[in-house]
Amino acid sequence: xxxxxxxxxxxxxxxxxxxxxxxxxxxxxxxxxxxxxxxxxxxxxxxxxxxxxxxxxxxxxxxxxxxxxxxxxxxxxxxxxxxxxxxxxxxxxxxxxxxxxxxxxxxxxxxxxxxxxxxxxxxxxxxxxxxxxxxxxxxxxxxxxxxxxxxxxxxxxxxxxxxxxxxxxxxxxxxxxxxxxxxxxxxxxxxxxxxxxxxxxxxxxxxxxxxxxxxxxxxxxxxxxxxxxxxxxxxxxxxxxxxxxxxxxxxxxxxxxxxxxxxxxxxxxxxxxxxxxxxxxxxxxxxxxxxxxxxxxxxxxxxxxxxxxxxxxxxxxxxxxxxxxxxxxxxxxxxxxxxxxxxxxxxxxxxxxxxxxxxxxxxxxxxxxxxxxxxxxxxxxxxxxxxxxxxxxxxxxxxxxxxxxxxxxxxxxxxxxxxxxxxxxxxxxxxxxxxxxxxxxxxxxxx
Ligand code: GDG
Numbered sequence: 001x002x003x004x005x006x007x008x009x010x011x012x013x014x015x016x017x018x019x020x021x022x023x024x025x026x027x028x029x030x031x032x033x034x035x036x037x038x039x040x041x042x043x044x045x046x047x048x049x050x051x052x053x054x055x056x057x058x059x060x061x062x063x064x065x066x067x068x069x070x071x072x073x074x075x076x077x078x079x080x081x082x083x084x085x086x087x088x089x090x091x092x093x094x095x096x097x098x099x100x101x102x103x104x105x106x107x108x109x110x111x112x113x114x115x116x117x118x119x120x121x122x123x124x125x126x127x128x129x130x131x132x133x134x135x136x137x138x139x140x141x142x143x144x145x146x147x148x149x150x151x152x153x154x155x156x157x158x159x160x161x162x163x164x165x166x167x168x169x170x171x172x173x174x175x176x177x178x179x180x181x182x183x184x185x186x187x188x189x190x191x192x193x194x195x196x197x198x199x200x201x202x203x204x205x206x207x208x209x210x211x212x213x214x215x216x217x218x219x220x221x222x223x224x225x226x227x228x229x230x231x232x233x234x235x236x237x238x239x240x241x242x243x244x245x246x247x248x249x250x251x252x253x254x255x256x257x258x259x260x261x262x263x264x265x266x267x268x269x270x271x272x273x274x275x276x277x278x279x280x281x282x283x284x285x286x287x288x289x290x291x292x293x294x295x296x297x298x299x300x301x302x303x304x305x306x307x308x309x310x311x312x313x314x315x316x317x318x319x320x321x322x323x324x325x326x327x328x329x330x331x332x333x334x335x336x337x338x339x340x341x342x343x344x345x346x347x348x349x350x351x352x353x354x355x356x357x358x359x360x361x362x363x364x365x366x367x368x369x370x371x372x373x374x375x376x377x378x379x380x381x382x383x384x385x386x387x388x389x390x391x392x393x394x395x396x397x398x399x400x401x402x403x404x405x406x407x408x409x410x411x412x413x414x415x416x417x418x419x420x421x422x423x424x425x426x427x428x429x430x431x432x433x434x435x436x437x438x439x440x441x442x443x444x445x446x447x
Contacts, residue, residue: 073103238342
């Protein structure tokens with residue numbers, strides 16, 4: 001079987017990687033033998049000129065270093081201040097700087113340079129996400145003919161957003177050098193087709209085949225999942241539920257997101273405020289726990305979203321809190337995974353309201369964590385990739401506070417029968433399409 005080489009922005013180092021993606025890729029890497037290549041994690045003064053190999057029983061890992069200048073340009077700059085906002089419909093937040101695009105190209109070229117000496121003739125290469133769009137073209141330039149696939153974890157931009165890139169045609173030139181382009185949702189595949197068509201870069205061929213910039217390849221939808229069985233166990237064996245109950249016995253509503261402007265956190269706070277204004281009977285009956293660990297804090301837009309969120313939570317609590325009830329608890333720190341699983345299980349409502357999101361794994365984790373005999377209700381934004389399959393959630397438009405507040409009220413009143421019926425359908429989807437299914441489907445298509 002061909003060896004699998006995975007390349008991602010970040011290499012999961014450490015002994016106890018808990019993310020579903022890491023586990024799934026580990027399984028795939030173990031099955032065929034493999035190598036996982038990625039950034040070591042912290043910029044260094046003088047980056048080494050070779051990959052550094054880390055011993056591991058199951059498969060090989062190899063990291064590369066980045067200088068602070070390269071990290072700023074490639075990661076904070078072009079990846080997270082141009083591509084991330086663009087792909088999440090926030091072209092207004094882009095900070096286009098030519099030296100960042102240069103750095104993005106330079107780092108991708110360097111990764112290719114470091115990787116090529118370690119490639120074997122029958123390898124197949126799987127590149128993850130938007131930080132590495134140009135990697136295949138840099139590998140091809142260095143003579144690599146192996147199958148190379150790409151999976152995009154975030155949304156693919158439509159024509160209006162693509163037009164806001166400094167050089168839109170270049171994106172399609174990069175993508176054309178892969179053999180398989182994988183997307184989270186049908187929405188993304190149709191955005192690719194539409195955006196490339198407007199630039200006259202695409203000819204549809206049979207089935208999943210396309211001709212992009214003159215090169216034939218395949219493009220498909222592979223919705224990512226979680227390690228469902230493991231998460232169910234985690235939630236069942238989570239710390240004692242009763243001790244975490246609030247003083248008033250209020251029902252809990254939970255949100256869990258990196259503190260990112262794409263996740264719609266201020267919108268859900270405002271909807272919660274409206275719910276409390278319109279439903280005095282719910283005071284002391286519902287309390288909202290928002291966990292939002294910090295992320296990319298050296299990017300300006302992330303400092304702004306932190307301020308906005310803290311301000312709103314403070315204002316809403318000031319307006320409604322009583323001596324034994326705090327309407328919003330806002331935790332700006334990461335919480336251990338097993339505690340998180342237990343919190344999901346206790347929460348009567350799981351609130352997932354991104355304005356744009358590739359998939360959203362929190363929606364799937366919330367479903368997996370529920371007690372099947374008395375499950376909670378998932379409220380899910382129609383702009384999450386997850387909404388294409390998780391149609392038994394209460395699907396809402398996060399921009400509309402009235403609709404969102406009504407969904408919260410409806411979830412509070414929903415009968416146990418209806419909750420069980422909806423949950424059973426959602427759980428079947430999350431169990432059948434777990435992360436192992438995702439990597440197996442993708443790799444079978446890559447061939
Ligand atoms: C990108 C795409 C796509 C969050 N806070 C804590 C914590 N988390 C964990 C969650 C979940 C993960 O982080 C977040 O995953 P999401 O899918 O929700 O979002 P992104 O980070 O934006 O991921 C997304 C994903 O890639 C995979 O393709 O679904 O659309 O944007 O697992 O549980 N985990 C712990 N403590 C926290 O405080 N332990």
